[in-house]
Amino acid sequence: MTRDVMALLGKARPADLDPASDAERRSRDLHNAMAQPFEKRRAARPKRRVTIGLGVVAVGAAASVAVATVGHGTRAPSTPQARPTDLSARQVLLAAAETAAKEPAGRYWRVDYASGQGYRVGGSGAGGYQVYLADEFDQWTPRDPKKDDDVTYGRRLPSGPLTAQDREAWRKAGSQDRWNVTSNGGPLTLVRKGEPWAADRTTPAENARSLADMRKECAASPPGKPNKVCAKLKIFENGSLAAGFEAFKQRLDQSGGGGFSQLMTAYDFLTRTAVPPADRAKAFRLLADLPGVRSLGTVKDASGRLGIGLSAPAAPMRDGSGTLVSYQIVLAPKTFQILGDQKVVVKAGGHDRGMRPGTVHSYTVVLDIGWTNASPHHA
Amino acid sequence: MTDPDRGRRFTALYDTFHPRVYAYVVSRAGHEIADEVTGETFLVAWRRLAEIPKHELAWLLGVARNILREQYRADARRKAVDAELRIWSGDLRTGDVADHVTERSQVLAALAALSDDDREILTLVAWHGLAPREAARVVGCSTATYSVRLHRARRRLERAMAAPPAPAARSAVLTLGKESR
Numbered sequence: 233m234t235r236d237v238m239a240l241l242g243k244a245r246p247a248d249l250d251p252a253s254d255a256e257r258r259s260r261d262l263h264n265a266m267a268q269p270f271e272k273r274r275a276a277r278p279k280r281r282v283t284i285g286l287g288v289v290a291v292g293a294a295a296s297v298a299v300a301t302v303g304h305g306t307r308a309p310s311t312p313q314a315r316p317t318d319l320s321a322r323q324v325l326l327a328a329a330e331t332a333a334k335e336p337a338g339r340y341w342r343v344d345y346a347s348g349q350g351y352r353v354g355g356s357g358a359g360g361y362q363v364y365l366a367d368e369f370d371q372w373t374p375r376d377p378k379k380d381d382d383v384t385y386g387r388r389l390p391s392g393p394l395t396a397q398d399r400e401a402w403r404k405a406g407s408q409d410r411w412n413v414t415s416n417g418g419p420l421t422l423v424r425k426g427e428p429w430a431a432d433r434t435t436p437a438e439n440a441r442s443l444a445d446m447r448k449e450c451a452a453s454p455p456g457k458p459n460k461v462c463a464k465l466k467i468f469e470n471g472s473l474a475a476g477f478e479a480f481k482q483r484l485d486q487s488g489g490g491g492f493s494q495l496m497t498a499y500d501f502l503t504r505t506a507v508p509p510a511d512r513a514k515a516f517r518l519l520a521d522l523p524g525v526r527s528l529g530t531v532k533d534a535s536g537r538l539g540i541g542l543s544a545p546a547a548p549m550r551d552g553s554g555t556l557v558s559y560q561i562v563l564a565p566k567t568f569q570i571l572g573d574q575k576v577v578v579k580a581g582g583h584d585r586g587m588r589p590g591t592v593h594s595y596t597v598v599l600d601i602g603w604t605n606a607s608p609h610h611a
Numbered sequence: 612m613t614d615p616d617r618g619r620r621f622t623a624l625y626d627t628f629h630p631r632v633y634a635y636v637v638s639r640a641g642h643e644i645a646d647e648v649t650g651e652t653f654l655v656a657w658r659r660l661a662e663i664p665k666h667e668l669a670w671l672l673g674v675a676r677n678i679l680r681e682q683y684r685a686d687a688r689r690k691a692v693d694a695e696l697r698i699w700s701g702d703l704r705t706g707d708v709a710d711h712v713t714e715r716s717q718v719l720a721a722l723a724a725l726s727d728d729d730r731e732i733l734t735l736v737a738w739h740g741l742a743p744r745e746a747a748r749v750v751g752c753s754t755a756t757y758s759v760r761l762h763r764a765r766r767r768l769e770r771a772m773a774a775p776p777a778p779a780a781r782s783a784v785l786t787l788g789k790e791s792r
Contacts, residue, residue: 237768237772238733238737240718241718241722241733241737241768243714243715244715244722245738246695248637249638249738250630251629251633251645257646258625258626260650261629261653262622262625265621265650265653265654265656266621266657268658414681550651550654552651553682
């Protein structure tokens with residue numbers, strides 16, 4: 233038989249492998265992808281490349297975070313007591329705006345935070361538990377990047393269980409110090425061992441050099457044709473601070489509706505950008521007008537501190553699990569300082585199966601935040 | 612890359628490759644979950660846009676393959692493809708009994724009798740238009756290894772075609788039997 237079986241197979245290709253054209257699906261797919269909060273986070277801090285990876289924290293994370301909180305600067309918003317909270321989300325956000333407006337700007341906007349991501353290990357049954365991959369970042373963003381260095385310190389924290397219950401399950405399972413999990417569709421190994429601090433520093437001179445390069449590149453581009461470099465340059469020259477708020481407003485408009493990704497975008501903006509106090513206040517006020525954001529009353533953050541929870545309607549994770557999570561921002565009850573954010577499981581699916589409703593899926597815990605005149609350093 | 616650039620690049624990527632990723636997923640797991648898995652593949656693509664190499668299709672199919680392997684049970688996936696193969700090879704019942712139609716249903720029935728691995732090796736080249744080098748990237752092996760596997764799978768397909776045609780339902784059972792090893 234001389235017939236080419238591959239050619240035959242090729243000819244037998246079923247026509248209905250090809251999708252029917254579907255404009256609705258296209259717009260849904262594009263929207264879902266581009267509304268993803270993940271990339272926004274990275275995009276929000278393009279210069280900060282601390283080479284310790286994405287994930288998150290925690291050696292017996294509750295313990296380590298609590299210790300870090302206690303041992304950290306005086307600005308760490310601590311809230312030892314619960315206070316009944318009957319303020320609406322709008323009232324809370326307006327109060328936060330008022331506080332933010334009053335905070336005098338210093339040389340640096342500093343935020344020190346731990347950020348963790350939970351993975352289910354040991355199966356979905358009773359013996360399983362959550363283990364968290366966590367990093368700590370200590371970011372010093374200068375108010376005037378022409379004068380001061382932009383510095384980020386980062387370190388990988390040891391991976392491990394977060395809650396007492398999970399620590400118990402972990403012990404029962406043999407106290408392992410290495411876990412294989414699935415992260416964004418790929419395998420990932422977590423280890424119960426941290427990594428030392430790494431620093432990422434951009435000096436004003438480096439800034440000036442890239443600015444000069446950009447000017448050269450922009451000048452060399454054909455006249456009358458706006459290009460990327462010139463647009464970027466304009467933002468730099470106008471001062472990144474003023475541009476910051478406009479960029480935020482734009483991102484907020486681009487974020488998917490329903491409040492979920494808008495609230496995340498806002499959290500990033502409010503914690504990680506050195507914008508003038510008036511702009512921070514404006515950002516809080518913008519949030520107060522967002523439909524879908526509601527107050528949860530008193531909630532616990534991932535390190536066990538009590539605060540006021542603000543949340544948006546739940547949305548499914550886009551990591552293939554389909555796990556339904558609600559997104560929460562936690563504010564300190566009296567000062568309305570940001571304590572952290574978290575995604576909390578509403579209904580687990582895929583590789584998250586076994587995570588009970590209420591499990592923290594991922595979190596950030598703010599250890600220190602605010603304006604300071606100190607020079608960059610970390611404890 | 613600025614946001615609008617990113618958006619433009621992603622949209623172009625989606626428009627160019629969506630049909631091909633979709634086709635791959637259908638051939639690996641059937642129609643029912645194709646939209647979902649294809650959508651998820653492009654979610655990952657958005658997130659990792661900056662990391663996507665020059666061979667975009669091979670990369671995208673590799674992502675889809677991972678999603679399928681990790682999120683969906685292999686037996687369920689195969690059952691779904693077997694059902695599709697029954698429909699595809701049963702096309703001859705629609706009345707056209709010309710030679711090429713018979714041959715077509717014959718080769719599809721033979722494909723149904725092969726293992727899941729063999730099916731993938733063969734269809735990446737024959738249906739999805741990948742060169743062995745790209746196909747090797749999708750399944751994560753060297754080009755040389757892929758070529759050897761392709762050669763073997765091809766021999767098995769030939770043998771299956773030479774064998775008396777098994778009723779589609781039986782071939783599905785055979786395939787499942789193989790998979791449970």
